[in-house]
Each structure stands twice: as C-alpha cells, then as structure tokens.
Amino acid sequence: MPLIETSDGPLWKRRTTIKQWLIWAGWLIGVSIAYYAWNLISEKTIWMFVWDAPRQMVDIVGRMVPPSWSYMDNLWRPVWDTLNIATIGTVIAMVLAVPIAFLAANNTTPHKLVRAVALFIIVATRSVNSLIWALLLVVIVGPGVLAGTIAIGIRSIGGCSKLLYEAIEEINHTQVEAIEATGASRIQQMLYGIVPQVLPTFAGVAVFRWDINVRGSTILGIVGAGGIGVQLNASINVLAWTQVSMILLVILGTVFISEYVSAKVRHSII
C-alpha cells in the first residue's frame, strides 16, 4: 500500500506503480487472447443462424409445452438402466481404483516405477471423457447398457483413485507404527493400520462418484451406450419436442434425487 507524496500531502494508492503496470499488461494479454479466440470462432459461425436464435428458441420452447406426461410409461426402463449404469460403473471403478490407489500412494507403493505406472493409469483414464470411452466401447462390445457401464467404470477409475491415494497419503502414521510394533506383517499393517483410517473416505468417495456418474450416464445414450440418452436422442431426431421436455424433466428429477441421496449418505458417513 504505497503512499505517494504530492503537493497536497500523501496520497494512498492500492498498488505500487510497477505492480499496477504488470496488472495492465496481464489484462492486455488476456484481452488479446480473448479477441483472437473470438475472431477464430466467429469466422466459423453462420451469423444468420445466430440472429435467428431467439425466434428458434421461442418456437422450440413453445413446442415443448406441455410435456407429454403419458410418455413417462416408456421412460421407467431407461431410468432404471441409467441408474444401473451409474451404480455398477461405480462399483467396477471402486474395485479397480482401490488397488491402484494403494500402488500410487507414496507410503504404500512397493516401488517407484509401480507408482509411476499407477499414476499414469489415473491420469489417462481421467483425461478422456466418458462419452469418448462410450464411443469406443460401442464399437467393441456393441451398443447397449454394457458399453455405458464399462465406459463409466473406466472413466471413474482415475477420479476415484486420485482421491483415494491422497487420503492414504494423509493418514496418521503412529497407528500404523503401533500395529507394526506388535509384529504384524505388511499386509496386516495395511488391513489393521491403514484401512480403518481410510474406510470412511473410501465410502464417501464412492457415493460422491456415484452422484457424478448418474449425471454422466444420462448422456451416454447419445452415442448408443444405453440409458435415457437413447430416448433423448431419438426424440430430438424425430422432433418430438413434448417427449424431449418430458425426458429433460425426468433427468432433472433423477439428478436432483441422486444429489440429495449422495449428500445424505455422505453426511451420515463423515
């Protein structure tokens, strides 16, 4: 907080002159990047369609009301599939993520090289979107719920493992030493010293991931990997807007309920 001496006495400024200039330079760079990116995007845009958008919006929203309530009869099964994709996918992910997390944590990994491999698996599975995994798996195992489940499972390994191995690294070490002092083997130390400390976190991570996966599994149907997205895609393709709005309402409800359940369960665990 520099004070500048002026003829009228000291004047308070928020920043020093150099810092102020640096901030201006940062803004200049930021604005130029934004300008460049915007130009690039707008070159590829057909502005006629954009100007037409408000009319389109009013038109489509008008066609969406009222939602086709009777279409709900066809949606119970997709909702069940969607929840199954999320749940079984989360189970698959947790089963695979736990060993990977123990291999990736600094204090439980058998070797540095193993740790590097485990960390690579975590990063690689995390960086590819579940929709891309689903796209590939539809080719391999065929369209349907199985592809979606495996896609959600693979995508979640990284996210779960990352949180799990961080939890393992942050454990209280004195408890492990106490178990070690009784003459326990490495496996016993893990089971009685580390696992009880991280079990609540594990359960919390699983529920947290399940919530994310419910949201994720609603869209997998767009590439044919099962769930309510299949109906969404089909209804949009035939322009059945009242069905679309019904499906959107169902997705809204499902996501809302899963968020509520996950918050309740996490609250009771942690």
Add this chain to the structure above:
Amino acid sequence: MSNSNYSDTWKKPPFIVNPVLRWLIYVGSLVYFALAIGTMEINWTRVAEGLPRGLTLLSKFFPPNLADSRGVIVDGILESIWMAIISTIGGIILSVPIGLGAARNLSPKWVYLFCRSIIGVSRTFPEIILAIFAVKFFGFGPFAGFVALSIGTIGFFAKLLAEDIENMSKSQAEAVKVTGSSWLQWVNYSVQPQVMPRMIGLSLYRLDINFRESAVVGIVGAGGIGAHLLTSVQRYEYDTTATILISIIIIVIALEYTSGYLRKWVQ
C-alpha cells in the same frame, strides 16, 4: 483379572455398527445387483465379434503413427482449445454478476433466489445436453459449443464465487463500508481482494474442465475435435482415432500440470 465373560480375543469392529442396518444393506445390495445385472441384456455374440476390433484399435496406439488422413486433426484440436478459452472467459463474465447476486450477504432475497435457480439449472444438465440445444438454436459450429460451455461454466463458477463471498471476513467489508463507499467501491475494495486469489485458481481449473468438454461437444455438432473423432470411429479409421485420443490426453495432462502450477503460484 479372570472374568470368564470377558472375551480375550479382539475382533475388528464392523464398519456399519447397527447389525440390522448392516444386514439390510448387504441383502438389499445383493438383490439389487442380481436385478440390475439380470436386466442388462448383454449380447455375448456381439461382444465376441467386437473384441478383435478392440484389439485392432488398441494396437494402433503402440506405436502411434500420427496419422492425419484428412488433415483435420490439428485444426480440430486448435478449435477445441480456442473454444475452451473463449467459453471460460465468457462464462466468467456471465458468472460474476450471477455469483454476486447469489451471495446471501450481498443481495436481497428475490435476487438471491433468481440467481440460485439459474445456477441450479445450469448445474443439473450435462454440457452435452446444453450443446444439443445450443446447436438447435444457433446452428452447427463452435459458436454453439461456446454458448453451451459458457452456460455450463456459470453453474460451477458462480456457485463457488457465491459461496466464497458468503464465507468472507466481515470486518474488512465493514471497514470499507464505514468510509462511506458506494456499493461498487465496497465490492471492489473489500469483497474482490478477498475472493480474487481463489477465483483465479478456479478459473484455471474450469479452463481444464472446459477443454475436456470441448473435445466431445463436437459429437453433437457443436464444433471442435469431437466431430472428427466420431467420424473416424464410424469409418473404422482407427489410427486417426488413436492419434486424436493421444493428442487429447497429452493436452489435458499438460493443461492440468500448468494450471496446477499456476494455481500454487497465485495462492
């Protein structure tokens, strides 16, 4: 001490203490999984047919031959990156007023409720669904992706901004207020400095998320590399698929490390 009732072996206490609840959960989940897997309708002949194809796809990764048969990959990836950047900026510009409005200690109740419901809706729908509608409204191309990702950014950024403002230190805000500042000056000199470091970190994090999403919104026609990925899979051009996936993974890892590094440096 030889109390015969007192067991001298120790047993690990179960994770769920209440036995009724524990068994209910065990049996319930068993029934659920039996039902879920039973209704899955797995077509095993199709799986057997597809596995060799999966191996072909996998073999294209080792080694990658960086095929770009139609000369579109670099273009698509760049489009995704620029789309991620501009939609992060656009999303933040939209998020700041909404975040201020959604902070209970800054705005009146009706503004608060209005802003919170905007955040709620944008958080519920995945970016892909937003992108489908953006394509319907604005036509094919990156502009639709820009709109979808910007709206997606609101749900994330405005929510965290609002929560951060609600948790800020009151004494600093009061100190500025008693100088007789206007509302804008008050926000600029007492709220903004308190939340700024964390917001810079979050915007970098969001850039990271937006790139991941911008790589797939192309699947529904909203620009970026996703469209080429979809075409390459449908045309069985697996070496192109592999190249695209590898480039996405490399960029995501690079972004994650840079943003992690910058966030540490800012905070």
